[in-house]
Amino acid sequence: MSDASANPSPPLDAASEWSEQQVALAQQAWLDAQLDALEGLLRTYSNDSLDVFAQNLIRHLGDLTEAFAGAFYVCDTQNQTSLTFSAGYAAHQSLTEAPALAYQCLEQKERIYLEDLPGEYLSFERPDIQIRTAAIIFYPLLFNEEAFGVLEFSFLRPLERRHRRLLRQINSSIAAILKNKLNTHRMERLLGEMQQQTEQLRAQEEEMRQNMEELQATHEQMEGLLAENQARVLELQTIMQVSELLKETHDITETASQVGSILFQTLAHHRNLYLTIAYGSWTAHFPSEHTPAIPTNSIAKQALQTIDGQSGYIQVYSPSASTQLLAKEQQNLLTVITAMLEGFFNKTLAQDFSQQIRLKEQTLQDKAQELTKAESKLKISEQIIAKAQQKTKQRDQEQKAEIAALKAEIATLKAQIAAQ
Secondary structure (H helix, E strand, C coil), rough: HHHHHHHHCCCHHHHHHHHHHHHHHHHHHHHHHHHHHHHHHHHCCCCCCEEEEEEEEHHHHHHHHHCEEEEEEECCCCCCCCCCEEEEEHHHHHCCCCCCCHHHHHCCCEEEEEEEECCCCCCEECCCCECCEEEEEEEEEEECEEEEEEEEEEEEEEEECCHHHHHHHHHHHHHHHHHHHHHHHHHHHHHHHHHHHHHHHHHHHHHHHCCCCCCCHHHHHHHHHHHHHHHHHHHHHHHHHHHHHHCCCHHHHHHHHHHHHHHHHHCCCCCCEEHHHHHHEEEEECCCCCCCCCCCCCCEEEECCCCCCCEEEEEEEEECCCCCCCHHHHHHHHHHHHHHHHHHHHHHHHHHHHHHHHHHHHHHHHHHHHHHHHHHHHHHHHHHCCCCCCCHHHCCCCCCCHHHHHHHHHHHHHHHHHHC
C-alpha cells in the first residue's frame, strides 16, 4: 500500500472550510482582545473630563479602524436634538458644528455607512496632492434606546467587517459612560446654581444682620427670610453629605437606605412627611416604623432607571389629607438626589457587568479550545477507520484469490480422476 493511499489528502472543500474557520477564529480573537482592551481604556477615560474623554477615545478608535479622520459629537445637555462638536482629528479637527448626516443618524438612531462617495467628500488637499474619502460612517451612541452622541469616521478604503463589529459591540459601553458624564455635567450645573444661590443668600443674611436695628418693623419678614436661607443651606449640606456617602460605599441597597435616611431628615425638617425609596423588589420606608399600604396622598415622585433594566422611584407622601406640594427648593433637592443615586447605581452596575462579561468571554474561549481538541480527535479516528477499511479490503481480495486458486486445483484433480 502506497503512502498516498494510506494518508489521503483532505478534500479541497474541507481545506477551504478549515481555512475560513481559522480566519474567523483569528478575527474573533482580535475582536475579543480589542474589546477587552477598550473596556479597560474606557474605565481609565471615564475619570477624565468630557473633552479629554472624547479626544482620547476618537483617536484610539480611529487607530483601531484605520480611519483617516474622525469626529465626536455630543448631545447638548439641555437639548437632546442638538449636537455639539467635542473632539476630532485630521480633516475634522477644525470642525465647529455637526454635518447634516450626523443629525440624520441621531434622529433615526441607526448607523449610516456610505461608499463610492461623490467628489466633494475630499479628505485632504494640498497643491501637489489630493486624497479622497472612499467610505464614511456615522454611528449613534445609544443606551437604552436613547441617543447621547454620534461618532463619525472617514476611510481611504471600505470599512472591514471586523471594524464594523468592533464599533457595534463597544457602542453601548461608550454611551453608558457618556450618559453618566452628561448626568454629572447636569448635576454640577445644578450644584453650581445652588451654590450661587447659597452665596447670594448668605450675602442677604449679612445685610439683614447689619440692618437689624433699622428694620425692627419688618422683624417677622426677616425671620421668614432667615428660615428660608437656613433651609437652602441645609439642602446644600444634604447634597454634599450624600455626595461624600456615594464616594465611600458600594452596596446598592445599603447606600439607597442611607441616602433615604439623609433625604428624609432634610425634607421632614419643617414639615411632617413620609418617604419611600423602591428599586426592583427592594423597598424602604422612612421613618422605618411607617410601613402601611401606599397612601394616595402622594405629593412628589422621581423615577429611577438603571442600565440593568431595573426601575424604581423616590416618593414623598403627606400623612394627612393635605395635597400641598413640596416647595421649589425641596423639589430641586429631590431631583438632584435622584440623579446622584441613579448615577451611583449605574456606575456600580457597570463595574459588575464588566466583570460578568470577562467571565463569559473566558468560558467561551475554554469551550472553543475543547471543540478544537474534539475535532482533532475526530480527524485521527477517521484516519484510523480509513486504514482499517483499507486493510479489510486487501484481506478480502487475498481470500478471494486463494479460493479461486483452490477451485482451479479441485477442477484439475477432477479432470485427472476422470481421465483415469
